[in-house]
Amino acid sequence: MTPDITIVGQGICGSLLSWALIQRGLSVRVYDTGSHLSATAAASGLLNPITGKRYVKSWMVDDLIPTAEKVYADLGQALSIQVYTPMPIYKLLGSIREQNDWSARTTDSTYQQYLSDTTLHKLNEDWLINDFGAFAIQGGGIVHTPSFLSRYREYLRDKGMLYEESLTQEEALQRKDRIIFCDGYRSAREGIFTTLPWQIVKGEYLLIRIKEFYDDRIVGGDTTISPAGQPGLWYAGATYQWHYETIAPTAQYRDEVIESLHQMLRVPFEVVHHGAGVRPSTRYRRPFLGFHPQHPHIGIFNGMGTKGMSLAPYWSERLAAHIADGTPLPDEVDVTRQLSVSTAP
Numbered sequence: 001m002t003p004d005i006t007i008v009g010q011g012i013c014g015s016l017l018s019w020a021l022i023q024r025g026l027s028v029r030v031y032d033t034g035s036h037l038s039a040t041a042a043a044s045g046l047l048n049p050i051t052g053k054r055y056v057k058s059w060m061v062d063d064l065i066p067t068a069e070k071v072y073a074d075l076g077q078a079l080s081i082q083v084y085t086p087m088p089i090y091k092l093l094g095s096i097r098e099q100n101d102w103s104a105r106t107t108d109s110t111y112q113q114y115l116s117d118t119t120l121h122k123l124n125e126d127w128l129i130n131d132f133g134a135f136a137i138q139g140g141g142i143v144h145t146p147s148f149l150s151r152y153r154e155y156l157r158d159k160g161m162l163y164e165e166s167l168t169q170e171e172a173l174q175r176k177d178r179i180i181f182c183d184g185y186r187s188a189r190e191g192i193f194t195t196l197p198w199q200i201v202k203g204e205y206l207l208i209r210i211k212e213f214y215d216d217r218i219v220g221g222d223t224t225i226s227p228a229g230q231p232g233l234w235y236a237g238a239t240y241q242w243h244y245e246t247i248a249p250t251a252q253y254r255d256e257v258i259e260s261l262h263q264m265l266r267v268p269f270e271v272v273h274h275g276a277g278v279r280p281s282t283r284y285r286r287p288f289l290g291f292h293p294q295h296p297h298i299g300i301f302n303g304m305g306t307k308g309m310s311l312a313p314y315w316s317e318r319l320a321a322h323i324a325d326g327t328p329l330p331d332e333v334d335v336t337r338q339l340s341v342s343t344a345p
């Protein structure tokens, strides 16, 4: 029997969209071979409400984080695993000026829920170089992406909703069922959505072994170090590469992450894995949702860029409501509108 919605891709977008549709009583079928490069599988899984050198709140973060916490908690309960762990993020400060910028930000009442800890922390100096101290960000955490992806895949398989096959846009155009592409950076490369304003960014990361280090916090400095879900193992990275010749890991960027680690760590570390992924980022840092104006049975849920873990829970709910009840999508994310404008005479 034809399902209500076919989804192509089981990264964070395809997983959460299928979940949101199932919760609304719709039937779904998810295509994913499990063998393509997945940005979600390469991600450290961080949700970080305050980003950048000026310590600003991420777009819509006050709405995104509560939705993400709820969606991941519901999924954790249904799958009997911990999908998300709230965790403070300690940012190492590099100068007096950075201390002053952070201190000024703490006086802004709209940042209260993320920067209520106004202590200038000293982290363990045997482990880390932190001459100017560190400050703590609340409200973030880690999605355990490897265990979530594999457990959710089993869930779909058990329910007969997983098709371990590839489905291309060319094939989808020949079909009549409603198909939503959640295929990550591939939609930027080929097919009917390539004219959207993409800005693809490759990232490389390392898994490192350290004898003793923080397993209760994320530490951000020259690079970011976060617990990797196994005792003694941490994730380090990732890099940002706008121009690249291969999607495979490269020695150059392995060395870049190692150099950043040397700028932060006093303890020795051993590299146990070097990986890469491609972020489906967009020029205006807004995701892409909705159906193609000329091919209205084909849709997209994509463009999460560097923030898939915080954006996908909220926007999967919005897209599912659009599909199930016809709730309109905001113009700034709606591809039906964007592609109609870009193809208008």
Ligand SMILES: Cc1cc2nc3c(=O)[nH]c(=O)nc-3n(C[C@H](O)[C@H](O)[C@H](O)COP(=O)(O)OP(=O)(O)OC[C@H]3O[C@@H](n4cnc5c(N)ncnc54)[C@H](O)[C@@H]3O)c2cc1C
Pocket: 008, 009, 010, 011, 012, 013, 014, 031, 032, 033, 034, 035, 036, 037, 038, 039, 040, 041, 042, 043, 044, 045, 046, 047, 165, 166, 167, 168, 182, 183, 184, 185, 186, 202, 203, 204, 205, 238, 239, 276, 277, 278, 279, 280, 301, 302, 303, 304, 305, 306, 307, 308, 309, 310
């Ligand atoms: C190194 C790195 C670190 C990152 N760290 C973070 C982080 O800490 N926090 C954060 O929020 N974000 C992070 N990101 C960004 C985040 O990973 C992405 O925003 C997000 O994972 C994108 O998810 P997606 O589902 O759109 O794409 P993907 O995860 O790439 O999933 C696409 C899926 O589609 C499947 N597929 C493709 N083509 C087909 C086809 N023809 N038929 C069937 N299946 C197909 C693929 O197999 C894949 O499983 C990071 C990204 C990288 C690369």
